[in-house]
Amino acid sequence: MTQTLVAIGTRKGLWLARTNDRNIWSLDGPHFLMREVPSIGIDTRREPPRLLVGVRSEHWGPTIMRSDDLGQSWDETPEGAIHFPEDTGAAVERVWQITPDVHDDDVVWASTEPQALWRSEDRGETSSLVRGLWDHPHRPEWGAGFGGAAIHTILPDPTAPAEMLVAMSTGGVYRTGDGGDSWSASNTGIKAPHQPDPWPEFGQCVHKVARDSAKPARLYAQNHHGVYRSDDNGGTWTSIADGLPTDFGFTVVAHPSRGGTLWLIPVTADSERVPPDGQLQVQRSSDAGASWVTCSAGLPAPSYTCVLRDAAAADTNEPTGIYFGTRNGEVYASGDEGESFARIVEQLPDVLCVRAAVIG
């Protein structure tokens, strides 16, 4: 029997929710109590699956923990799975993203604050800095959003091993076509309302980017005001915000197998980081952003919480499950692609990231 695993990273530890039927859930945790968990990768490409978890202590710094028995035991690389080479003079502040590659089962990508991309060829045990991006001439001008100066999105291209897209706040979208040796800003059409020139080459505050599963050259971006789609692999972007209650938010999730379907979790505005009209809600599109449906059945109102950029995920069940966690420590699940939600966890610390996978 398969099991659905939802891994929940919070400000003060990791919890693992499991279910056989997406109805009755068991909760295991806390792991790493009092340590922040801003990133989780669930690597299901091999048996047993491997959990990779970015863990950060306010006192003792960041590390990556890994488990090959679904959280029963944890291990870490003594010298650190990620550490900057001495010549950079930099130190890892936080691991923001852990992404298994789509071409090579040994390769895992990670990204950090400060803005850096890392490639592991041993499933996350050790990593090397992607110098082409670290040495980019734009790097001194990349800024720090409120969450920190980090790369938060890593999207390998399933059709071309040498191509990849990353995104950062602030800085925007960058792409490589040569395996990471060179990178170009790729923000044409994305507005930067916080800059004197609102249409710069780079510097946009892109909050999250997701890739369409059926058309890999199609991408969706939730921006710091603005929701966009690209149909040319990030070359140009056009607004798909019409019909949404607001164009602000942090996260975007694409359907794992059906093209054109995506979910956003809207936030009223930069200056009002609460759900629109006090109704916690998900916005779903089934036509690549041409139209939107409000999904709020089972979600609370009034609600004045917020959902962060990595705190939402989809599983690969049929129908797809959608999960998200809030800054007031609740996790909601939908087993019907957003038609209805149920609260599966409450009273956790602020939820920073959520990842879901089908195991077994």
Next chain:
Amino acid sequence: MQIILPAVLRELADGAGELVVPIDGEAALLRTIMDAAFVARPLIGARIRDETGDLRRHVNVFVDGQDVRRLGGLDLVVGSGAVIHILPSIAGG
């Protein structure tokens, strides 16, 4: 040279609360002492200092009761009989 570890780091030292670090001569730089103390225990070393070698912001090191940040940091010259305490600062919420 004696290093007293905080309780939260002792599991990384097989439960030991104190480490004895031999040094050459009567004194050594604190940086050198830390290098010697944790070369065989890199997980503890990485908890205390980042990869640039700096003390982590919320880790405090006291030599004979004095906060080393007021005494030259890791460049402090420490006598062979000193007691070094490593403690987490008061932080968080």
